[in-house]
Amino acid sequence: MDALQTVRLAADTYCGRAAGAGAQAGIAVVTGSVTGPRLRVTKGSGASSSEAGSGSQRRGTLLQATEVAVHFGGVRAVDGVSISVSEGELLGLVGPNGSGKSTMLGVLSGLTRLTTGTLEFRGVRYDQYRPARVAGLGIARTFQTVRLVARLSAVGNVMLGADRGAGRTRPRVTRPRTWFGLEADTRRAACEALELVGMSEYAKAVVTDLPYGLQRKVEIARALASRPDILLLDEPVAGMSQGEREALSALIKQLSEQGLTQVLVEHDVGMVTSLCPRVVVLDQGRVIAEGPPRTVMQTPQVRDAYLGGDYAEA
Numbered sequence: 001m002d003a004l005q006t007v008r009l010a011a012d013t014y015c016g017r018a019a020g021a022g023a024q025a026g027i028a029v030v031t032g033s034v035t036g037p038r039l040r041v042t043k044g045s046g047a048s049s050s051e052a053g054s055g056s057q058r059r060g061t062l063l064q065a066t067e068v069a070v071h072f073g074g075v076r077a078v079d080g081v082s083i084s085v086s087e088g089e090l091l092g093l094v095g096p097n098g099s100g101k102s103t104m105l106g107v108l109s110g111l112t113r114l115t116t117g118t119l120e121f122r123g124v125r126y127d128q129y130r131p132a133r134v135a136g137l138g139i140a141r142t143f144q145t146v147r148l149v150a151r152l153s154a155v156g157n158v159m160l161g162a163d164r165g166a167g168r169t170r171p172r173v174t175r176p177r178t179w180f181g182l183e184a185d186t187r188r189a190a191c192e193a194l195e196l197v198g199m200s201e202y203a204k205a206v207v208t209d210l211p212y213g214l215q216r217k218v219e220i221a222r223a224l225a226s227r228p229d230i231l232l233l234d235e236p237v238a239g240m241s242q243g244e245r246e247a248l249s250a251l252i253k254q255l256s257e258q259g260l261t262q263v264l265v266e267h268d269v270g271m272v273t274s275l276c277p278r279v280v281v282l283d284q285g286r287v288i289a290e291g292p293p294r295t296v297m298q299t300p301q302v303r304d305a306y307l308g309g310d311y312a313e314a
Contacts, residue, residue: 068117079285092276110134138229158190161222193225
């Protein structure tokens with residue numbers, strides 16, 4: 001039996017409502033929301049005590065990127081970007097195509113290497129960390145294109161994120177294991193994350209059999225199941241219907257109200273404007289504006305970036 005078969009069998013042994021028990025995994029489902037169950041995210045442990053440090057960050061800043069540059073040969077995808085994200089903030093990161101938004105998310109999540117610059121999370125410098133270690137700090141992300149394990153069910157995919165979250169609080173060698181080698185709280189956390197995004201009825205469906213919009217929900221559930229301290233969302237509503245977009249917008253707002261820090265990359269400017277109290281606008285790899293969205297989107301620099309000089313002046 002290979003590893004994927006083991007995960008599939010373990011996932012299928014449990015997927016139902018597990019109210020209360022999920023608290024052990026850092027997630028509690030609360031009914032009464034107009035968009036379905038509400039997820040309360042118990043903060044992860046973040047950096048271990050050996051990694052904790054005072055750092056150079058101001059009080060309240062969770063993540064700080066300073067003078068970040070990413071060059072691919074002669075292409076400067078990101079060119080001297082500095083961004084700070086405060087604890088509990090819902091920050092919008094916007095810009096025209098090719099402005100460096102997704103590259104910047106890759107940098108923050110450790111998947112894209114910096115050419116120059118520094119990254120700090122809770123005062124701990126992490127720009128030399130491998131992606132798995134970055135995830136262990138409490139940084140989770142979704143992708144612009146769906147990245148799921150094709151042979152697994154929806155709950156099996158989400159369990160991969162839930163198992164990562166469990167590993168942040170207890171050393172793997174000391175965790176009680178089930179017969180399949182995956183904890184009951186991991187399974188519960190995965191099922192509750194699916195319930196949160198409205199995917200419980202598809203828990204056992206193989207992800208390749210699901211429509212694109214539902215696959216994106218599975219990816220978001222997987223990120224939430226890891227109990228992140230910060231969630232990086234890369235165009236989360238791409239490929240979704242209007243109803244699905246509205247439901248996911250409500251979910252993002254809900255999580256923000258519960259204190260989860262989020263960075264939202266999205267081409268839907270109306271969605272970003274309605275959700276994010278602050279936005280950072282990138283163009284050609286540089287920050288061209290920052291501040292309240294309704295004000296920022298009306299500045300000449302931003303209008304020129306989106307519309308071109310001739311249209312912006314019209």
